[in-house]
Amino acid sequence: MSIKFKKIRGTRDIYGEEFEKLFFIFEKSREIFSKYGYDFILTPAFESKELFEKSTGETTDIVQKEMYVFEDLSGRKLALRPEGTPPVLRAILENNIEIPCKFAYFMNMFRYERPQKGRYREFFQLGAEAVGFKEPYIDLEVLLLAEDLLKNLGIKDYRFEINSVGCISDREKYSKYLRNILKDKINNFCENCKRRYERNPFRIIDCKIDKAKIREIKSLMDFLCDDCRRHHEILINLLEKENFKYVENPLIVRGLDYYTRTAFEIISDRLGAQDALGGGGRYDFLLKDMGGPDSPGIGFAFGVERLMLVMEDIKKKDKALIYVVYVTEKEKDEAIKWVRKIRENNLYADMEWDYRSLKSQMRKANNKGAKWVLIIGEEEIKREKVKLKNMETGEEILTDNPFKFFEK
Ligand SMILES: [Zn+2]
Ligand SMILES: [Zn+2]
Incomplete structure (x- = not known):
């Protein structure tokens, strides 16, 4: 016997205990999300390539290096979805769903990344989008929801790291400051950072390689406008009032272009190497950029494979x-x-x-x-x-x- 076919690198077969865990997460999340008034949505696995270029952002790693892009037989340029937010927002707009609205998803995503523990080229994300809410109260709800989910999955040893990435004009001011201060130093930075220097230098502070070189630099928090500062302060107050455990981390910028104001990551020490279980944030201009109404939004997503890694084994309750x-x-x-x-x-x-x-x-x-x-x-x-x-x-x-x- 010599088997003729093998799965593609970075993909995997899910069965047995792994399958049970995956569906346990799905079922638990349906229970929790429905308690918070989120309906589940399923969008197509492939969309036009342009959707992600224009929303995820042309300068992001996802679009530049990680998308599975192909042409179908009639020459349309398509992409397998690398993340959930653009397709869900596209669906809300295209189906004329009334805003404000709240959606959750559990979908497979595709990214051409280097395969490693808990990271596959086809993977699942469990996420939520709350569209049409401007005030920081929904930021609170989203954070509470994310934590409720972790608790119900029996996950421990996580922490929420929160930041504000401001609005577009705050980021422009910050970019200008960064370009200025890094002018003479950028040649010593990695190739990625050199590329980021021109188009979106604030992503340089996210660089794992050049971490040590930017210690002295001011954070984006110092450049927030009054409105963004107020939004952040109200949220922090709410979190304090709710006894929500978090740390502020001014280095969180998230790898996506569309985030504004609140941005957060959920870190687990059990994953090692500062890896995140998930993250999210506000995207107050994304809907308008996509041709929709001038409505803000906020969302987050967990990597389901990461959740599976840090979860305890589940007890199967099969019928006898x-x-x-x-x-x-x-x-x-x-x-x-x-x-x-x-x-x-x-x-x-x-x-x-x-x-x-x-x-x-x-x-x-x-x-x-x-x-x-x-x-x-x-x-x-x-x-x-x-x-x-x-x-x-x-x-x-x-x-x-x-x-x-x-x-x-
Ligand atoms: Zn601002
Ligand atoms: Zn770098």
């Missing part, structure tokens, strides 16, 4: 298996009848579909952890009964109604 065993081929029809009958009663039943010896069937029942084995032989059929074996106690019962034992 009832395994139907038949002595010879002659009793097979009767066995099938019983399997169907048990399943119709919303219980979990199975049998050996290709006949094997009684001994081998019993072994299978044992290996699958069956709670009950229902044995059908010539004698039982004659007496219109079944033999029921309790696999925990070894007790055997002859009965015409096994269902009264299953409930226990």
Whole structure:
């Protein structure tokens, strides 16, 4: 045997415990999000390439280096979605959904990144978007929601790091300041930073390589206009009042162009290397840039694979298996009848579909952890009964109604 096909680098097969965890997160999140009034939405896996160029931003790493871009047979330039916010906003606008509105999503994303632990080229994100709310109260709700989710998934050892990235004019002022102060030094910075220097120098402060070279630099917080400062102060006050644990981190800029004012990351020490479980922020100009109304928005997303890495194993609460065993081929029809009958009663039943010896069937029942084995032989059929074996106690019962034992 030599298998002919292998999965593509950076992708993975999800089954067993991993699958259980993934869907546990999905089900838990549906419960939590609906409590906060968020409806789930599912958008197409591919969109026009331009959607991401114009919203995620042409200067971002995602658009420049990580998108799966292709042309379909009619020459349309498409991209597999690398993030959820642009498609969800596109859907809100295109479907004329009334703003304000709140949506959540659980979708696979695609990015051509270097595969590593907890990072795949196809991965899941669990996120939310709250559109049409201007005041910082929704920022509070979004943070509370994100934390509620973590708590309900049993995740510990995380912290919220919060910053304000100001508005566009604050960032312009800051960019000017940065260009000025870095003028003579930029040649010593990495290639990425050299590129950022011209187009959006404030992203230089996010650089992991050049971290040490920018210690003396003023933060964007020193350049906030009155409105942005007020927004941030109100939010910080609200967080204090709610006893919400957070730290302020002026270095958070997020890798996306559209963020304004509140930006945050959720860091887990269990991931190592300062890796984030997720993050988010405001995007007060994005809807308008996309041709929509002048409405603000805020959102966040968790990397589901990252959540899975830091989560404890979950306890599966499966229905107890009832395994139907038949002595010879002659009793097979009767066995099938019983399997169907048990399943119709919303219980979990199975049998050996290709006949094997009684001994081998019993072994299978044992290996699958069956709670009950229902044995059908010539004698039982004659007496219109079944033999029921309790696999925990070894007790055997002859009965015409096994269902009264299953409930226990
Ligand atoms: Zn501002
Ligand atoms: Zn750099």
